[in-house]
Amino acid sequence: MYFTQLKVDEFEDFISNHDAHYTQSFNHYNYRKQHKNDVHLVGVKDENNKVIAACLLNEARSLKFFKYFYTHRGPVLDFTDYQLVRYFYKNLTKYLKKHRGLYVLTDPYTLENIRNTQGEIIESYNNQPLIKTMESLGYKHQGYTVGYSQISQIRWLSVLDLKNKTEEELLQDMDYQTRRNIKKTYEMDVQVCTLPIEETNRFFKLFKMAEEKHGFKFRDENYFEEMQNIYKDNGMLKLAYIDLSELLIKQNNQLEKLNNDLENIKDSLESNPNSKKSKNKYEQNLQQIKAQKKKIDETETLIKTDGTILDLAAALYIYNDYEVYYLSSGSNPKYNKYMGAYRLQWEMIKFAKENNIDRYNFYGITGDFSENAEDAGVQNFKAGFNAHVEEYIGDFIKPIRPLFYKIYSLIK
Structure with a gap:
């Protein structure tokens, strides 16, 4: 296998056949290429030139002379294939160094746990071998964060x-x-x-x-x-x-129906004035008419004030x-x-x-x-x-130039 820059059609074909995040897409690449020219398509191919890993990443200026890179919920690959993971990230580091990379943030679209709405774990994934593989390559896991962040994608969905x-x-x-x-x-x-x-x-x-x-x-x-x-x-x-205006028509139609129902109930009471069922219906209908008139009044008032x-x-x-x-x-x-x-x-x-x-x-x-x-x-x-x-799983950060990254971190 070998690490390479991918053509747009190669990237698109691979992504279309895998469960990728929306940021890993042709649309995203095409727009950034045309308007910002800050985007890269890289990946890994096997001995038959078949794409087995793909990643869209973008760059931003950092410390004036260097660049920060971000993989946008990528790369897209089999994260249980640790040999492939190791190969991709080892070569990504080399690639970014050639492009004046200062550091890279990568956040694989990889599950850690599935939970119910109370937070109880329903299904868990053992990502420790993946984390060890990444950290052996200098990609430091940023921990299991809780809360919102201004600098990274949300970890909980x-x-x-x-x-x-x-x-x-x-x-x-x-x-x-x-x-x-x-x-x-x-x-x-x-x-x-x-x-x-x-x-x-x-x-x-x-x-x-x-x-x-x-x-x-x-x-x-x-x-x-x-x-x-x-x-x-x-x-x-x-x-x-x-x-x-449409709601008001519907509400008035409902009021008309309720008034017609009331007349029918009155007729029933005239025929059988002692009917407990008819008396209850009559009272219920009166309450419904009162409530409906209130709804109509509220709608008419709101039309006057809000359009x-x-x-x-x-x-x-x-x-x-x-x-x-x-x-x-x-x-x-x-x-x-x-x-x-x-x-x-x-x-x-x-x-x-x-x-x-x-x-x-x-x-x-x-x-x-x-x-x-x-x-x-x-x-x-x-x-x-x-x-x-x-x-x-969360974020990993890899300093491409450790000394300058340390200076950057102190300034930040």
């Missing part, structure tokens, strides 16, 4: 398995409240659409609300436009919204043949009662099923399963869909 399950089975596996909330979005005529890139600001307004609510700062609007350009063939901004179209929730989605990824998102807390986030998830779960994609990746959680976790609400929301938790 919430994932829903869609394989061999119908939509009805998926709904039944969800908890009662989640299933009920999805049903209510249909009753309220919540809709989902794909936003064109020109309307990224509609998403970003909702995303900013999430930043303010959770007290974090992530990216600006240009970043989300760039993501749509990178993954234009397999990425999109989805928006859940409601047309209050007819309400943007409820939005999210950035990227997908490949392997999984759908639910990435950055936001919602307007003023409109929580319309359950926009639930309808958004359900529509995209259906999208995955329609496209024969077996994994719906709710993406990052902190890995803190205590009641006081900063993302406890987020975890509960994802768990309601019957998602399990996947814990990944």
